[in-house]
Amino acid sequence: MEIFKQSPALDNGMVNAGNWASEQWVHEQFAWLRQNAPMQYLSPQGYQPFWNVTRYNDIKEIEGQKTLFINDPRPTLGLEVMQQMVEQMTGRKHLVRSLVQMDDPDHMKYRMLTQGWFMGSNLRKLQARVDELADRYIDRMADMGGECDFVKDVAIWYPLRVIMSIFGVPEEDEPLMLKLTQELFGSTDPDVNRSFEPAEFLNVVKDFENYFAELSQARRAEPKDDLATIIANAEIDGGQIPDHEANGYYMIIATAGHDTTSASTAGGLLALIENPEQMAAFRADPESLMPTAIDEMIRWVSPVRHFMRTATQDTEVGGQKIKAGESMILWYPSANRDETVYTDPMTFRIDRKESKQIAFGFGAHVCLGQHLARMEMSSLFRKLLQRVDHIELAGEPKYTQAVFVGGLKSLPIRYKMK
Numbered sequence: 001m002e003i004f005k006q007s008p009a010l011d012n013g014m015v016n017a018g019n020w021a022s023e024q025w026v027h028e029q030f031a032w033l034r035q036n037a038p039m040q041y042l043s044p045q046g047y048q049p050f051w052n053v054t055r056y057n058d059i060k061e062i063e064g065q066k067t068l069f070i071n072d073p074r075p076t077l078g079l080e081v082m083q084q085m086v087e088q089m090t091g092r093k094h095l096v097r098s099l100v101q102m103d104d105p106d107h108m109k110y111r112m113l114t115q116g117w118f119m120g121s122n123l124r125k126l127q128a129r130v131d132e133l134a135d136r137y138i139d140r141m142a143d144m145g146g147e148c149d150f151v152k153d154v155a156i157w158y159p160l161r162v163i164m165s166i167f168g169v170p171e172e173d174e175p176l177m178l179k180l181t182q183e184l185f186g187s188t189d190p191d192v193n194r195s196f197e198p199a200e201f202l203n204v205v206k207d208f209e210n211y212f213a214e215l216s217q218a219r220r221a222e223p224k225d226d227l228a229t230i231i232a233n234a235e236i237d238g239g240q241i242p243d244h245e246a247n248g249y250y251m252i253i254a255t256a257g258h259d260t261t262s263a264s265t266a267g268g269l270l271a272l273i274e275n276p277e278q279m280a281a282f283r284a285d286p287e288s289l290m291p292t293a294i295d296e297m298i299r300w301v302s303p304v305r306h307f308m309r310t311a312t313q314d315t316e317v318g319g320q321k322i323k324a325g326e327s328m329i330l331w332y333p334s335a336n337r338d339e340t341v342y343t344d345p346m347t348f349r350i351d352r353k354e355s356k357q358i359a360f361g362f363g364a365h366v367c368l369g370q371h372l373a374r375m376e377m378s379s380l381f382r383k384l385l386q387r388v389d390h391i392e393l394a395g396e397p398k399y400t401q402a403v404f405v406g407g408l409k410s411l412p413i414r415y416k417m418k
Contacts, residue, residue, distance in 0.1 A: 011044040017401040030334035039320040046079050051328040056338035058318040059330045062309050063362040069309035070103045074327045095205055098248035113234050118368050133161050134379040138387050142417050150411040155266040159376050163257035168226030180208055181255045185405045212250040260303040261373045263407025268297030271348040278350050286385050293350035294377045299357035300348055302333040303407045332359055391415040
């Protein structure tokens with residue numbers, strides 16, 4: 001397979017969503033970049049230039065310095081024309097303003113509103129519900145007669161039900177939440193996007209906002225023991241949380257709260273199928289191997305493919321001088337296959353003790369829901385190993401065409417229940 005070593009091809013290749021449907025292509029590019037151009041300056045057509053950061057330690061260094069490298073004004077990759085359209089049509093710099101777009105002092109104030117919901121004692125209260133839902137989706141596999149698309153029938157629905165239970169969204173509204181999430185994260189994928197017209201992306205966000213405006217109104221009128229009530233009634237600096245920020249908060253939890261977990265779950269199962277000796281080892285000792293197996297699945301998939309940071313002053317990263325105002329794209333799939341950090345990184349190994357994966361990010365912006373994601377995946381794989389005797393591929397796995405968040409969009413499997 002050709003590896004793009006010439007700048008124009010590489011520049012445009014890395015931001016081409018179609019290329020991200022090929023795991024081989026992606027990892028070959030990153031392997032070459034880590035060795036030959038770990039901090040290359042890219043100028044893809046239609047985008048503002050940025051530094052291409054591919055090494056683990058460089059990404060960790062950037063994420064560990066939240067005042068030197070900030071999210072604003074460019075937290076993720078976006079076309080210049082899209083940015084112009086957002087500003088013209090909304091009068092705002094960001095179409096959505098969530099934790100992803102924020103820096104301190106706002107970031108920490110908003111993060112603290114819900115952080116307790118995703119920590120220790122509250123998570124332990126959720127364990128029985130998570131286990132119950134894991135059983136429900138293994139029951140679904142049993143009812144399907146030995147063949148299903150694991151992504152479309154199990155992996156996308158299970159974490160969606162978990163996060164919506166916490167959120168307070170009724171089960172009958174989950175198909176809408178799934179559809180809008182896929183249209184948001186899969187706006188470049190022909191199988192799930194609403195339209196390739198940029199203006200339609202704004203309409204996806206508007207549909208989210210309309211839904212959550214009604215949810216906010218309901219929770220202010222009648223509070224419940226759920227996350228929606230916390231957000232709807234939150235106060236920041238002595239006043240009610242602004243609508244734009246409230247909507248952003250709802251969206252980041254409703255979307256990232258399930259999409260990344262479903263990608264890691266499906267990708268983890270595929271890795272086990274493709275590595276039968278790892279599947280056998282996992283079956284033989286699931287409890288002691290569960291923590292490292294789940295972390296290895298997350299490392300292997302790295303569903304959040306990038307975030308971006310912008311330097312606030314002249315500095316240096318990995319021997320490369322960076323000027324104030326220049327942006328950097330942090331490629332997590334590359335960091336999690338870095339040969340200087342992981343032994344034999346292209347091998348899937350469920351007993352890997354190098355628990356350093358940074359698929360959840362690092363530092364102040366580390367993923368709020370990382371512990372919940374691990375709990376969900378552990379529960380589902382525990383039930384799956386207990387109740388499913390054999391699993392094999394029943395067709396070709398397919399990946400989303402997306403540069404920001406992605407993973408498998410189809411995983412046809414054949415299986416035998418115990």
